Amino acid sequence: MTIAELRDLLDAEVLCGGELLDRDIHSACGSDMMSDVLAYVKDQAVLLTGLVNSQVIRTAEMMDMICVVFVRSKRPTFEMLTIAEDSGIAVLATKMRMYEACGTLYANGLGANHTP
Amino acid sequence: MNDALTFHFDVDGENFVSAGQASVQVKKNLRELGFPPEVIRRVSIAMYEGEINMVIHAGGGEADVDVFEDRIVIVLTDRGPGIPDIDLAMQEGYSTATDRVRSLGFGAGMGLPNMKRYTDEMRIDSTVGKGTVITMSILVNNR
Ligand SMILES: Nc1ncnc2c1ncn2[C@@H]1O[C@H](COP(=O)(O)OP(=O)(O)OP(=O)(O)O)[C@@H](O)[C@H]1O
Ligand SMILES: [Mg+2]
Numbered sequence: 695m696t697i698a699e700l701r702d703l704l705d706a707e708v709l710c711g712g713e714l715l716d717r718d719i720h721s722a723c724g725s726d727m728m729s730d731v732l733a734y735v736k737d738q739a740v741l742l743t744g745l746v747n748s749q750v751i752r753t754a755e756m757m758d759m760i761c762v763v764f765v766r767s768k769r770p771t772f773e774m775l776t777i778a779e780d781s782g783i784a785v786l787a788t789k790m791r792m793y794e795a796c797g798t799l800y801a802n803g804l805g806a807n808h809t810p
Numbered sequence: 811m812n813d814a815l816t817f818h819f820d821v822d823g824e825n826f827v828s829a830g831q832a833s834v835q836v837k838k839n840l841r842e843l844g845f846p847p848e849v850i851r852r853v854s855i856a857m858y859e860g861e862i863n864m865v866i867h868a869g870g871g872e873a874d875v876d877v878f879e880d881r882i883v884i885v886l887t888d889r890g891p892g893i894p895d896i897d898l899a900m901q902e903g904y905s906t907a908t909d910r911v912r913s914l915g916f917g918a919g920m921g922l923p924n925m926k927r928y929t930d931e932m933r934i935d936s937t938v939g940k941g942t943v944i945t946m947s948i949l950v951n952n953r
Contacts (some may be wrong), residue, residue, distance in 0.1 A: 702901065727916075728916055729915070730920065732920065732921070732924055733918070733923075733924045742836060745914075745915045746824075747826070747914055748827045749826070749830060750914070752829075752886070755834060756830075756833065756834075756837070756854045757851075764941055781834070792877070
């Protein structure tokens with residue numbers, strides 16, 4: 695699926711990285727613990743999270759992720775969006791809660807593992 | 811080639827927002843130098859974990875990165891409280907992080923084991939009350 699399709703499925707707003715919408719994504723993960731993302735995630739392109747601080751974007755960048763989705767209508771700061779733009783990461787926000795957002799993407803074929 | 815390219819960073823211990831900036835910069839530099847993505851990823855994750863540790867556990871410090879053709883060496887130096895029991899600190903899940911740090915998304919006790927996992931060599935020299943020096947090497951042609 696593309697980031698644009700993900701946006702439509704989650705009825706999400708694109709906060710930055712509109713030029714990345716046609717990029718392909720093959721897997722995602724959801725976590726509020728950046729420690730766990732750094733320790734357990736492998737090759738997932740998308741991070742869904744309810745945590746809002748600049749380390750979310752930096753963690754995504756360290757993991758070579760290309761998209762961060764904030765759930766429960768969380769709004770990133772301007773500074774976070776600047777970091778994301780610098781790093782080539784699309785940032786989206788959805789009203790859905792974590793469970794619903796992950797479930798929706800999973801049910802529509804976006805797996806947890808890297809399966810192109 | 812024996813001459814290393816060296817990078818030095820001061821890591822601000824008062825500022826959680828800026829934590830990780832040094833790692834981001836090193837990642838950019840290594841990309842420009844054309845290192846393989848897998849090497850860059852291992853360096854980035856190990857250094858970022860160490861940099862965050864300096865900020866949340868040690869009040870900041872310094873990061874020095876030496877880039878050789880065949881390896882990258884990261885030295886993280888702080889004057890924090892030191893690590894009393896290094897074997898214990900290396901265990902997955904061991905953490906002394908405060909609730910505040912946890913609310914920021916860290917403190918699972920996974921950083922040091924993760925640094926060990928992503929590097930080919932890691933040494934911790936720590937003196938309680940004086941500080942900690944962590945030296946990590948990543949070989950370029952390994953894996
Ligand atoms: N630079 C340091 N100075 C002092 N103590 C440290 C330092 N780095 C790590 N420690 C100690 O070692 C423990 C384990 O570190 P580790 O990075 O594995 O976990 P954490 O930082 O607590 O959580 P996580 O890395 O998962 O976010 C820390 O909780 C802290 O007590
Ligand atoms: Mg840590």
